[in-house]
Amino acid sequence: MIVEIGHFALALALGVAVVQALVPLWGVARHDRALAGVGSAAAVTCFLLVALSFGALVASYARSDFSVENVVANSHSTQPLIYKFTSVWGNHEGSMLLWVLILTLFGALVAMSRRSLPVRLRAGTLAAQGMVTVAFLAFTLLTSNPFRRMLPAPPEGQDLNPILQDLGLAIHPPLLYVGYVGFSITYAFAVAALIDGRIDAVWARAVRPWTLLAWVFLTLGIAMGSYWAYYELGWGGWWFWDPVENASLMPWLAGTALIHSTVVMEKRDSLKVWTILLAILTFSLSLLGTFIVRSGVLTSVHSFASDPSRGLFILGILIFFVGGSLALFAWRAPLLRQGGLFAPVSREGALVVNNVFIATACATVFIGTLYPLVLEMVTGDKISVGPPFFNATFIPVLVPLLLVLPLGQSLAWKRGDLLGAAQRNAMAFGIAIVVALAAIALTRGGPVLAPLGIGLGVFLVAGAAFDLGERIVARASGWPAMLSRAKGLPRSTWGAAFAHAGVGLSVIGIAAAAWSTEAIGVLKPGERLTSGRYTIVLESILPRSGPNFRAEVARFQIFSGNRELGPLEAGKRVYTARAMPTTEAGIHTDGLSQAYVALGEPQGDGAIAVRLYDKPLILLIWIGAIVMAFGGALSLTDRRFRLAAPRRAAPQPVAAQPAE
Amino acid sequence: MRPVAMPRLVIALMLGLASACPAVAVQPGEILPDAAMEQRARAISSELRCLVCQNQSIDDSDAPLAKDLRVLVRERLVAGDSDTAVRDFVVARYGDFVLLRPPFDVRTALLWAAPFLILLAALGFLWRRGRAMAAPASAAPLSEDERRRVARLLDDEAP
Numbered sequence: 001m002i003v004e005i006g007h008f009a010l011a012l013a014l015g016v017a018v019v020q021a022l023v024p025l026w027g028v029a030r031h032d033r034a035l036a037g038v039g040s041a042a043a044v045t046c047f048l049l050v051a052l053s054f055g056a057l058v059a060s061y062a063r064s065d066f067s068v069e070n071v072v073a074n075s076h077s078t079q080p081l082i083y084k085f086t087s088v089w090g091n092h093e094g095s096m097l098l099w100v101l102i103l104t105l106f107g108a109l110v111a112m113s114r115r116s117l118p119v120r121l122r123a124g125t126l127a128a129q130g131m132v133t134v135a136f137l138a139f140t141l142l143t144s145n146p147f148r149r150m151l152p153a154p155p156e157g158q159d160l161n162p163i164l165q166d167l168g169l170a171i172h173p174p175l176l177y178v179g180y181v182g183f184s185i186t187y188a189f190a191v192a193a194l195i196d197g198r199i200d201a202v203w204a205r206a207v208r209p210w211t212l213l214a215w216v217f218l219t220l221g222i223a224m225g226s227y228w229a230y231y232e233l234g235w236g237g238w239w240f241w242d243p244v245e246n247a248s249l250m251p252w253l254a255g256t257a258l259i260h261s262t263v264v265m266e267k268r269d270s271l272k273v274w275t276i277l278l279a280i281l282t283f284s285l286s287l288l289g290t291f292i293v294r295s296g297v298l299t300s301v302h303s304f305a306s307d308p309s310r311g312l313f314i315l316g317i318l319i320f321f322v323g324g325s326l327a328l329f330a331w332r333a334p335l336l337r338q339g340g341l342f343a344p345v346s347r348e349g350a351l352v353v354n355n356v357f358i359a360t361a362c363a364t365v366f367i368g369t370l371y372p373l374v375l376e377m378v379t380g381d382k383i384s385v386g387p388p389f390f391n392a393t394f395i396p397v398l399v400p401l402l403l404v405l406p407l408g409q410s411l412a413w414k415r416g417d418l419l420g421a422a423q424r425n426a427m428a429f430g431i432a433i434v435v436a437l438a439a440i441a442l443t444r445g446g447p448v449l450a451p452l453g454i455g456l457g458v459f460l461v462a463g464a465a466f467d468l469g470e471r472i473v474a475r476a477s478g479w480p481a482m483l484s485r486a487k488g489l490p491r492s493t494w495g496a497a498f499a500h501a502g503v504g505l506s507v508i509g510i511a512a513a514a515w516s517t518e519a520i521g522v523l524k525p526g527e528r529l530t531s532g533r534y535t536i537v538l539e540s541i542l543p544r545s546g547p548n549f550r551a552e553v554a555r556f557q558i559f560s561g562n563r564e565l566g567p568l569e570a571g572k573r574v575y576t577a578r579a580m581p582t583t584e585a586g587i588h589t590d591g592l593s594q595a596y597v598a599l600g601e602p603q604g605d606g607a608i609a610v611r612l613y614d615k616p617l618i619l620l621i622w623i624g625a626i627v628m629a630f631g632g633a634l635s636l637t638d639r640r641f642r643l644a645a646p647r648r649a650a651p652q653p654v655a656a657q658p659a660e
Numbered sequence: 661m662r663p664v665a666m667p668r669l670v671i672a673l674m675l676g677l678a679s680a681c682p683a684v685a686v687q688p689g690e691i692l693p694d695a696a697m698e699q700r701a702r703a704i705s706s707e708l709r710c711l712v713c714q715n716q717s718i719d720d721s722d723a724p725l726a727k728d729l730r731v732l733v734r735e736r737l738v739a740g741d742s743d744t745a746v747r748d749f750v751v752a753r754y755g756d757f758v759l760l761r762p763p764f765d766v767r768t769a770l771l772w773a774a775p776f777l778i779l780l781a782a783l784g785f786l787w788r789r790g791r792a793m794a795a796p797a798s799a800a801p802l803s804e805d806e807r808r809r810v811a812r813l814l815d816d817e818a819p
Contacts, residue, residue, distance in 0.1 A: 371771045375768075382756070521688060
């Protein structure tokens with residue numbers, strides 16, 4: 001019964017979404033405020049219905065209701081409860097439902113946000129969001145229904161893929177989806193602005209929090225996925241330039257560019273057309289990512305789920321929303337008035353440079369990801385575009401941008417002083433040079449570029465710190481004055497500094513990977529293996545059993561030089577229901593570095609193959625990402641986003657706000 | 661039976677992140693006694709694609725075919741082949757598809773050039789726009805009255 005309620009609620013939500021997509025636009029066309037306001041109620045209702053539906057699926061999983069096909073295929077009665085929950089989105093159908101849930105949640109949030117948006121903008125935005133919701137609800141109901149019954153019900157389920165039975169993967173998809181799907185709001189705002197034919201700082205200020213929110217979650221989602229790949233897959237890599245990774249990186253890059261261009265638009269009423277285009281492209285890349293991941297088009301040959309009906313459906317959605325919005329853009333964008341002139345050397349100019357380089361980096365990933373597909377379609381030739389290509393093109397495009405980032409950050413709006421900016425950053429640059437030289441001296445004979453990478457990272461961190469310091473110290477004397485200046489600085493300034501420092505930290509972590517070392521050996525109990533600074537001694541190998549798996553665990557003692565760091569366990573598991581093995585790496589965190597142990601195959605007479613890595617400063621990669629996300633979140637709390645928009649909407653007393 | 665293609669595809673399908681065959685790839689028995697030559701073998705392997713686990717190098721892959729290729733690379737090196745000769749040998753057998761770094765030729769010229777062409781085009785566009793915009797931006801100097809107002813505003817802001 002619960003299952004049917006869930007299914008019915010989902011179908012009802014589709015009907016409500018159609019109302020949300022059409023009625024507000026009709027209202028705007030007829031200048032009928034009541035009709036235009038229907039979107040808000042529809043968006044909230046739609047969210048509640050999808051939430052009910054999602055709850056029904058969660059309940060079926062929690063109760064291990066094996067009369068539901070989806071539960072049978074992805075769950076097992078012996079699973080720990082937490083993984084019964086996460087199984088809900090550990091499969092195509094359930095994760096589509098989560099996708100739609102987040103989509104409607106964003107719609108409802110816009111509908112309920114108390115900030116006074118112009119009526120036409122809110123109506124248009126909710127309508128556009130409604131159209132996206134209609135498309136994905138229809139996709140879920142028609143091709144990926146998670147509520148399909150299976151009769152007679154089998155006594156036991158087939159278990160969730162073991163590799164997904166991990167806490168990291170439990171939280172990775174929701175984070176990623178909030179990011180992906182969050183950009184739908186930015187897209188909806190852009191479409192609404194184009195329909196309205198009007199775009200200004202009010203629009204930029206309305207859109208910016210949503211962009212930041214989506215970006216923060218996407219950043220965390222990508223970082224989480226990367227860390228998961230690092231500890232779960234068993235050879236210590238953390239980024240593979242895999243098409244599915246690229247699918248999440250592209251919207252992230254476009255979103256990063258968008259965050260920067262909306263600043264220009266909000267502060268200086270400039271870059272309007274470009275910002276609108278970027279808002280459209282960012283969500284288009286999210287849709288493209290969904291298409292790539294769901295259709296299996298890029299894993300072609302043995303993609304077991306390349307059900308063409310799904311792939312074609314998403315391709316249709318992709319073409320409709322990307323093509324439709326770009327056509328709307330081509331038609332309406334010339335109506336938008338350009339404003340806000342600025343000199344090339346200025347904060348605006350620097351942000352334009354930022355956009356050029358990030359957009360190029362994004363295009364590089366885009367072309368590298370799709371080129372083999374297009375080439376194969378055109379010529380029939382099959383080529384591979386792998387990590388060596390991306391490393392050789394992506395990094396050279398991004399490094400110049402990072403090099404000038406601290407300068408841009410300290411330029412004034414409208415008309416900056418390059419010499420002054422250089423002077424303000426001289427100290428940070430000096431520190432970076434010293435650190436890079438020290439790194440070269442300490443690691444003589446090692447990788448050549450890595451110390452320069454470290455220097456670059458230090459420059460970014462120090463640049464962000466000095467920029468803040470400059471703003472606090474300048475024209476303030478004495479501690480109390482500085483403290484009050486520090487408090488008075490806008491949160492967005494703090495946020496930008498943190499985000500940029502986070503980039504620097506990640507750069508340091510990535511550069512330091514060049515010094516990571518690896519040792520492969522065959523160990524019997526009592527024998528040792530050394531890699532870099534770490535030595536492990538194998539103590540014993542023992543069997544162990546979990547609720548739904550059997551494991552073989554190797555216990556080690558780990559040493560750094562002569563200092564004992566403690567015990568360490570690495571294992572291999574076999575999940576019984578699917579007879580599928582996974583590796584459980586043993587990781588010892590030593591400050592910001594990690595020693596990483598992965599087990600290989602047994603080699604006979606009690607010996608086992610073991611890999612040991614020394615990964616210096618590797619944690620900085622993810623700490624940097626968290627600091628970036630923190631910076632974004634800090635900007636999100638900026639005072640100006642909590643105040644009513646300035647020009648277009650007349651200030652109203654709270655009580656008089658319409659309930660729409 | 662060890663999993664080869666399944667896990668990476670499952671993840672690819674569901675989650676949109678790294679997909680791979682989870683296992684320790686290079687086996688202790690495969691390692692060459694000559695450290696320098698082993699280093700070369702690793703460098704070559706890391707740019708050769710595993711044909712079973714797609715988007716994974718043979719250096720990372722646990723598939724039996726990848727193991728065969730790793731051993732093959734090492735055999736050629738021991739036989740005295742140069743790095744290029746080893747790569748050519750593998751390409752002759754499996755085609756360009758096996759190279760994770762696509763070769764630069766007529767088919768891929770656009771691929772390799774694209775990032776730099778896009779960057780140049782964008783910078784060129786900006787340069788033209790910048791020159792057009794520079795003129796009005798530097799046009800009107802402040803009048804004496806405006807200068808006084810600016811000074812007054814700045815003073816007000818100081819704590």
